[in-house]
Amino acid sequence: MLSIFAFIILGIVVGYFLRNSNLVKHIGTLLTLVIMILLFFLGISVGGNKQLVNNFVNIGWDAFLLTIGGTLGSVLCAWWVYRKFFKDKNE
Secondary structure (H helix, E strand, C coil): CHHHHHHHHHHHHHHHHCCCCHHHHHHHHHHHHHHHHHHHHHHHHHHCCHHHHHCHHHHHHHHHHHHHHHHHHHHHHHHHHHHHHHCCCCC
């Protein structure tokens, strides 16, 4: 866990010093590519787990409800943060 925080802090420091560089403009594209690769390997890992695949129907509803709850909670939290901190007070 400590190594994760160390990498985050290292990224912040490097980003601070490179903030005026042209390299930073391409970070979003690179990040999207890396996330897609990670999701691909996660799919391979899930597909290779026989116990998980055999019980897909049983855990499907639980996963669906957790997904809906997590998404709804994230949207409501983002809406609240936007209204509280970013929306103009005069509107």
